Amino acid sequence: MRNWRHWKVAVTGINAHAENPGPGLAVARCLVEHREFRGSVLGLAYDALDAGLYDHDNCQSSYLIPYPSAGDEALLERIKVIHSLEGIDAVIPCLDSELQNFISLRSELADLGIQMLIPSRDQFNLRAKNHLVDLCSKIGVAVPRSKMLTDPGFFDRAAREGFEYPLVVKGVFYDAAIVYNAFEAKAAFSRLVGKWGYPCLVQEVVNGDELNLAGVGDGRGNLTGFVMMRKRAVTDKGKAWAGVTVVDEALHATASKLVRALAWRGPLEVEVIKGTDGKIYLIEINPRFPSWIYLSHAVDRNLPVAVLRMLAGEKDLQLTQHEPGTFFIRHARELIVNLKDFESVLVNGYCGGDAVDRSA
C-alpha cells in the first residue's frame, strides 16, 4: 500500500451552494493544506454547477457521477471508469443520500484497491432519523419529542398527540423547516416529501445553544478525534454562518456514548442543543463530516487527514487537544469558470487542469 501522504483521494459533496454548501470542498481543503499531504484530491460531483468541479486548487480533477437514486450498480460502473483513468486510493463520501450506495459497494471498491472509512449498513440505519429515538432511549441520551410522519393530517391533531407548536419538520435526508401552525406545517411537509420522499420527521423545538461535534469513529467504539463548535450565527435555514470552537464536556460525553453504542466507523457530526437547563438534547447524527470541517484543520486537529491515517492502519494518531476560541465566518466568493471547462463537464462529465480527453 502506498503511503497515505501520496494518495489520490476522491471526495464527494463538492457542491458549494452559497447558503448551504456541501462538506466536500472543505474536506478537500483540509487534505491539500495539510503539511504532510503530498497526494491529490479528485472531486466527484452530481451537477455541472458543483463548484468543486472547477476549483483546481482543491480538486486537481473532477468527474460527474450518477445521482444516488440511480443505485449502486450505476455508481460502481462509473467509479470503475474513473479509477481506470486516475487510480483512486480512497473515497471520503460526504453526503447522506449517497452513503447507502457506498456501503453496498465497500467490498467491491476494496477489491479495486479503493478504501473507505464508513459505517456498516446497520450502524448507518440505527442513527437514521427514524431510529434515533429508540437508540437514545436505550443509552440514556435525551432527544426532543419526535415522530415519523407519512400523513400530514397529523398537524391538525398535533396538540392531541402532545406536540406543541412551533415544531421542526425534517426531510428524510436533508432540509428542515420551523413551523408555527398546521398550515405552515403542511406546506413544509409537502415540499419536503416532494423533494426527498416519505417519511418526514416532526420534532419539538428545544430552546438553548446549538453545539456540534465533528469526529471520527474507529469502528471499535472509540471516538478517535473530535472538534466541537458552537454556532454563533445562523442563516435563514439554520445553517452555521459563524461559529467558534468550544470544549464542552457534556457534549463530548454524549458523543462518546453514541459512538460506543454504535461502534461507529468513519466520520460523523453530532448535533445537539444544550438546553437552558444544561441538559444535552440530541438533534441528529450525520454520517459524514460537516461543511464546517475546515475548522478542524485550523485548530490543528485535521479530521479528514485522520481518516486517511486510520485507513492506512496508523494506531496512535496523537491528535493534539484543541483550543477553544477559534472562530470561523463563512463567506461566499465567485469562482471563475472558463467556457472550455464548462463544456468539458457537460460533454465528458470531466474537468481537470490538464487537457487530456477523459470522455468515457
Added chain:
Amino acid sequence: MTDSLLAGALSQCSGDRLRQLAVSDTGFVFDPQTGQSFTVNATGRLVLDCLKRSDGLEEAAQCLAEDCDVPLELALSSVEAFLMQLGRYL
C-alpha cells in the same frame, strides 16, 4: 406547421444569428448573445452547420437525407421541426 410560423422561425434563426453560435464538435453550443448553453445531437449539428453556411432549409434537408440515408420528406419535416425549436430558444 403553417408557413408563417416557419417563416418566423427561419427569420429568427437565419444568417447572422446562427453564425454567432459557438458550436463545438462535441455537440456543445453556446449562444454569446444570451449566455445560454445547449446540447445538440449529431444530426442537429449537421443541420446547424448547413444553416450556418447559409444553406436554405431544402439544402439542409438534402444534406441530412443523404448522410442518414432517409427519405427527403422525413428529413425536410425534421429540419422544419428543428427550426421551430431553434426559433424558440434563440
Added chain:
Amino acid sequence: MPENSSPKRPKLAWEPPFIQPHRVGEINKFGRHRPREARVASVFGVDVELLKKNYGSPLFVTSEERLRANVRRIKKAFAVRWGNTCHGWSYKTNYISAVCNILHQEGSLAEVVSAFEYEKARALGVPGEMIIFNGPNKGRAILERAVAEGAQIHLDHLDELNLVEAVAAAQGRKARVALRLNFDTGYSEPWSRFGFNLESGQARQAAKLAAASPHLQLCGLHSHLGTFILEPRAYGEQVKIMCKFMREIESSEDVQIDVIDIGGGLPSMNALQSIYLPPEQVVPSINEYAEVICGTLIEETRYRSHTNRGLPKLVFESGRAVVDDAQVLITSVVGTKRLPDGRAAAVLDAGTNLLFTAYWYNHKVETTGEARGALADTVLFGPLCMNIDVVRQSVQLPPLRAGDSLVVSPVGAYNNSQWMQFIEYRPNVVLVHEDGDVSVIRAAEDLSVMMAQDRLPEHLATPFAPVRGAGCNRFDAEAEKQAKTLRPFRICRG
C-alpha cells in the same frame, strides 16, 4: 434487385435533429446513468420477440419457477423461526386461476375479500376450511355459503358479527371467526377504517360478544398494517399488541385463540415514486421481517408454557412479495415523438389500463435490442386518450423506434386484478412453466368478451332504426323540427 448489392452504410445514424438547453439543477449526463446490462433479450428464459410473435403485444409473462421459489423462500423464513406457520394467498393481488393454483399447490390458503373471490376459490377446488374470508362487504348469501362450508370468517364490524351469528344460528352451526383489529403501532398511519379499534375498546366489546355467542367460535385475531411497509419493527409492535390483546381476552372470556394473522404489506423490489433511493437500498430482506415478527411472537407467548394453552398458528398474507417479480409486461413502441421541451417520448401499446400500479411505482423499463444511440431522458405514454396515461414520467432509454419491444417489471402485484377495461382489450397472460414450456393462462379479450354482458332491449336491437310509436310527440314541436334537420335519416312515423 441484384443479389450482390450491399446496402450503403449511412454516414450518420438517423435521429431527428434536436437541441436542448441546459437547465440549472439537472446538468449531469451521468445523473440517471444506468449500468450497461440494462437490456434483456429474453424474459424468464424465453425470447421476447418469440413471445411477441406467438402471443401478441402487449403481453403479461408469468414465471412458475419464480413464483414457487418466492413463496418457498418466504415460508421458510417464517417456518424456521416459528414452527406453526401458514401462508394465505391474497387473491386480490393476482387472481389469475393458474397463479392461485400454483400457490395452493405450495400449501397456501385462499385469502379472499369478496363474494366473487370466495366463489372463485371454491370454483378452483379450494375447500371451505382452507379459505380465510376477509373484507368489509360480505353479503348474507355468501356468508350462508361460507358458514356452511366451514370457512374462517374475519369480522370487520358489529353488524357483520350479528349477521354471521344469525346465519350460523339458522344453520345450527358454530361459525369459525376471527376479529380484525386496528390500532396504532406508532410506525405507520393506522388503517382505522377496517376492523375493530383496539384503543377505543371496540375490539374488547366485539370479543366479549363473540365469546358469549353459542354460534360463534372466536379462534383468531387478525390485523393488517398497510401496504409496502418498509419498517420491520412495525410488525414487531403489531405482534406485541396483538399478543397482549390475546392474553387479555383469554383471561377475561372463555376463548382460545389459535390463529394470529398478521396480514400482508411486505414490500417487493419495486420503486415507489415517493421514495428517493432505489428499492435495493430501502427494502429490507424477508429474513429481517421474519426475525422481528417471530422473535416478538416467541417473547410474547412465552407465558403460555405455564398455561395449558398451545402456541397460536402464525398466518401471513403476503401478496406483493410473492408475486410481484414473478411477472413482467412486454409492450411495444407504437410511435415516437419529441416533446416541445426537448424530451424524447414514445407511445406504447400498454399504459395505465394494464399497469394500474404505474400511478405509484416507477417500474423498471428495459429495451431488448442493441442500443441505437446514447441514453436520453424519455417519457413513456400509454395508448389511452387520457392525459394521465403515463407509464414512466422520466426514464433513461436509448432512441426508440416504432416496433421496438420494452420489458416492464415487476408487474405481478395488483395489475392483473386492478387493470381496467377502458377502450382497449386486455391482452394474453402467459405462464412460463418450470420446464420452459409456455401456455396462455388468460386469453386476450375480444369483441365477444366485451359484449357478452351487454343486453339490448328489443327496440334497440339495431342502430339507426325507425323510432316507433308516439315517441316524437313527447318533444315539443320546435325541438322535433331541429332534430329532424340534424338527423335526416331519422324517420318519424306516428
